[in-house]
Each structure stands twice: as C-alpha cells, then as structure tokens.
Amino acid sequence: MKFINKNLAHLALSVGLALTATCLHVQAADHSQVWIGTWGAAQQIPEPQNALPSKDLDDATVRQIFHVSVAGQKLRVRISNAFGNARLHVTAAHIARPVAADSPAIDPASDRALSFAGAADVVIPAGADYLSDPIDYPVGALSNLAVTFHLDKAPEVETGHPGSRATSYVVHGNQVAAASFATPEKVEHWYQVAEVDVEGANDAGSIVTLGDSITDGHASTPNGNDRWPDVLAKRLQATSATRMIGVVNKGIGGNHLLSDGLGPNALARFDRDVLAPSGVHWLIVLEGVNDLGGLTINGDVPAAKHADLEHQIIAAYQQIIDRAHARGLRVIGGTITPFVGSDFYHPGAQTEADRQAINAWIRKPGHFDAVIDFDATVRDPHQPDRLLPAYDCGDHLHPSPAGYKAMGETIPLSLFTR
Incomplete structure (x- = not known):
C-alpha cells in the first residue's frame, strides 16, 4: 500500500508540474501581445x-x-x-x-x-x-x-x-x-x-492626456488633427524607440478639477478616463485653468478664497498622483498656461498669483514624476502672464494651432522610455 501511495504521489507531482508548465506557457502566450489605446475621447x-x-x-x-x-x-x-x-x-x-x-x-x-x-x-x-x-x-x-x-x-x-x-x-x-x-x-x-x-507587442503602452479644452483642442483645425496630443503622437511615431506607444486624448472643453463644468470633474471621471483605457502606462495632467478663472468670473473674491482654491487644486493633483501610482502609472504634470487678457475669465493680479503658486508646486521635485513646462513654452517672454501672440488663437486663453504645435514639440520623448 505504501508503494502504491508513493507511486500515486509521484504521479500527482508529475501531473502538477506538467499543469504548472502548461499554465506558465499559456500565461506567456497571453502576455506576448497586449491591447493598447490608439484613439480615445x-x-x-x-x-x-x-x-x-x-x-x-x-x-x-x-x-x-x-x-x-x-x-x-x-x-x-x-x-x-x-x-x-x-x-x-x-x-x-x-x-x-x-x-x-x-x-x-x-x-x-x-x-x-x-x-x-x-x-x-x-x-x-x-x-x-x-x-x-x-x-x-x-x-x-x-x-x-x-x-x-x-x-x-x-x-x-x-x-x-x-x-x-x-x-x-x-x-x-x-x-x-x-x-x-x-x-x-x-x-x-x-x-x-x-x-x-x-493589439501590440508586450512592450507597447499608451499615454492618457487628462485635461480641459486646451487638451481637447479648442481652436485647432477642424478635421486637421493638430491638437498638442496629436503632435505628440506624430513625434512618437517618428522614433523607433517610441513607435509602439499610443496616445488617448481625454480632454473635455470647460473641464474642472474640483467641480462639474462641461462634463464631470477630473476626480469624478478619473477611473473611467484614466484607468479604464487599454494599456495605459503614462498620464499627462493639464488641468486647473477653469478652476482658477471660474473663481472670479463674477467679480473679485476675498484673499482667503484664493488661498483656499490653491490648496484644493494642489490637493486634487495629489489625489490624481496617488490614485495613478496605485495602478503603476507614471504621472507627468503640465504647468498651467497664461490667460491674462482672456475675453471670458478676465483674470486679475490675484488670479495670476494663484497660477504662479500652483505652477511652482507642479515644478517642485517630489510631486509629479516629471514636469512638462507648457507655461514656459507658450508665454510671452515680455509679458509672461499672457500667451505669446503667435501662439494665441485670439481669445487670450486657448493656443492657436502654432501654439499647440509648440506644446507638442516641447514634450521630451525620453519621458516615455520603458
């Protein structure tokens, strides 16, 4: 009986090892190709x-x-x-x-x-x-x-x-x-x-761009595909090291970090728009200008409200960073572009000070994994609270196609090496 049990034990071990090897082979086959987002909205x-x-x-x-x-x-x-x-x-x-x-x-x-x-x-x-x-x-x-x-x-x-x-x-x-x-x-x-x-090779992945109308491409060319995420996608395809990376644009015009504007706020839509797309490895965040501008759209507010808004925006960024890191994403922060002179928001000196304070937090090491300084790219060096005229679509808030091109070209492709 002991002999039989010993043989049965050997048989069970052999079968178990064979099943394990088969499972490992199946897992390897399953992971040889991955799904990645090539387009999204x-x-x-x-x-x-x-x-x-x-x-x-x-x-x-x-x-x-x-x-x-x-x-x-x-x-x-x-x-x-x-x-x-x-x-x-x-x-x-x-x-x-x-x-x-x-x-x-x-x-x-x-x-x-x-x-x-x-x-x-x-x-x-x-x-x-x-x-x-x-x-x-x-x-x-x-x-x-x-x-x-x-x-x-x-x-x-x-x-x-x-x-x-x-x-x-x-x-x-x-x-x-x-x-x-x-x-x-x-x-x-x-x-x-x-x-x-x-379907791409197992080293493929996608980038989600989370933002508002500047990411969505307000004032870009109709049917022209010249938003800044489009420019980034074109550059990625021009280099063999990044040719397997897709770009999924999750910008919504009028979007806010903290409240529902045109579409759900960024924190509310985070799971669906950032975590759900296929094969995401990187997240670029360019949000906050509508929160800043909206504070004083109906008139000046006390300084305490400005300070509270700065705190809430920064806390929202940290929420995005923490939630993305929990899923293994690399999170890249984009500085908020200038909008003094905006025909819609009419920002004053305190709103510009809020923007500068938030951008300083974005740029400070230890918060985002990396930073894209969109502000430095599109601002007028002689009036840094305004868009460079060549990059201004005319409303002093949204970039022109030339501005979007400059934004897409300022992004280091080295951010997306695996």
Whole structure:
C-alpha cells in the first residue's frame, strides 16, 4: 500500500508540474501581445446645443472618423452608454478606411462588420461600455478609421464627446455598409464611441492626456488633427524607440478639477478616463485653468478664497498622483498656461498669483514624476502672464494651432522610455 501511495504521489507531482508548465506557457502566450489605446475621447452628456434631437437618432446610421495614433494588426472598438439611463441597442457596427478625414465616403473593399460576443448587434446596459470582438484588421499609424453604427431607437440620454473638432455624418435607415452618404446631416461632435484599441507587442503602452479644452483642442483645425496630443503622437511615431506607444486624448472643453463644468470633474471621471483605457502606462495632467478663472468670473473674491482654491487644486493633483501610482502609472504634470487678457475669465493680479503658486508646486521635485513646462513654452517672454501672440488663437486663453504645435514639440520623448 505504501508503494502504491508513493507511486500515486509521484504521479500527482508529475501531473502538477506538467499543469504548472502548461499554465506558465499559456500565461506567456497571453502576455506576448497586449491591447493598447490608439484613439480615445472622454465621454459626457452632450450639452443641449450639442446633442442630436431624438428624431435624428431614431432608425439612424452614424459614421465617425477617428485619427488613430499607433499601428496594429488587430483592433476592437469600445462603444459607450456610460451616461445613458436605459439600455442602448446597437443593431450593427462596421469599420472601414475613409477616403478623407472630412468625407463620409469609405473604401468599400475595406469595410468590415464588427461583432459582439459573436453577434452582429449588442444591447449595452445603462451606464456601461461594451467592447467589440477583436478583429484582424491592419491599422496604420496616424491613419484615419471610420466607425459606423446603426441605432433602431434614439437614447433618451446621449453619451458623447462634443469637442470632436471632426465632422460626423448622420443618415436615416441602416446604411452601415454604404460607400458614402448622399445628403447626410453633418455635426461637429462624436457620439457613443469611447475608444479604439489595437493589439501590440508586450512592450507597447499608451499615454492618457487628462485635461480641459486646451487638451481637447479648442481652436485647432477642424478635421486637421493638430491638437498638442496629436503632435505628440506624430513625434512618437517618428522614433523607433517610441513607435509602439499610443496616445488617448481625454480632454473635455470647460473641464474642472474640483467641480462639474462641461462634463464631470477630473476626480469624478478619473477611473473611467484614466484607468479604464487599454494599456495605459503614462498620464499627462493639464488641468486647473477653469478652476482658477471660474473663481472670479463674477467679480473679485476675498484673499482667503484664493488661498483656499490653491490648496484644493494642489490637493486634487495629489489625489490624481496617488490614485495613478496605485495602478503603476507614471504621472507627468503640465504647468498651467497664461490667460491674462482672456475675453471670458478676465483674470486679475490675484488670479495670476494663484497660477504662479500652483505652477511652482507642479515644478517642485517630489510631486509629479516629471514636469512638462507648457507655461514656459507658450508665454510671452515680455509679458509672461499672457500667451505669446503667435501662439494665441485670439481669445487670450486657448493656443492657436502654432501654439499647440509648440506644446507638442516641447514634450521630451525620453519621458516615455520603458
């Protein structure tokens, strides 16, 4: 009996070692490729002037053009119902290569249907996102991708990204495979699509840029893809050491650190917009100008309120740093750019002093893992509380395309070496 038990023990050990080796082999295979975000947009409830009327989305096809960052041989699309209050039925979704960034026409030979758990349609619960099944579909770096979907019924509450700086096209009926649309409704917004992922090697990763309208690209060129994160993506692709890194833009126009503005505040949307995108290794934070400007938008306030705002902004930064570090992300702080002369905020001397104090904290070692001095890049050296005229779009708050180019080019690519 002891002999039999001994043999059984040896057999069990051999089987256990074999299973362990198999598991290790499977794990190695699973980790040889990773999903990374090649494009993304922060989701919110579109403001009334940016939402589509329900009649426009009843039995409607929506075609949207996305400018991806990093290349891949497989892709998947994340469709979002994050702010919906009821289930969203997407009856069909397709991908294709558009003929141009500003056209609804696609190359019909490139058109492919997406599936969801093997089905052509998907019902997405309220408050949820849904990933399409992976599909073999080569995507070139810095190329454009058309994502087209059909809804049988308009959502009562839309989920989208108003600040697309790109044209989307809406027609009635199920026309997801149409080569073009004859007379589409054109809107400068995106709806219901949060992210496009590609499969990359295990040393690949993505950068999330968390910010407000300056990150979202207010005053950039429509359909031109010249926001500062676009400039960064182009530079990453020009260097072999960083060619496997994607950029996911999570800027929202009018966004705040501390309160809901246009879209949820940065702390409220942190998990969805920073931690949820695929393959994130780095986070760039450029937030706070709307908090600073909003304090005195209706008139001067006591000095104590300025001091309290500085404290709260810095505490919010620390929250972002701590939460990102807990997930292993490297966090890079961007200094707040000047906005004296703003036609919207009309900041005074104390608001400028607040900006200087916060930027000093950002620059101080021991807070962020690294710093990008956007302030130094775009300020007028003769009037450092203002944007350089060549970098000013004209409202003295948002950079021009030339300003965004300078911002994207000031970022050291060495920050993203692994």
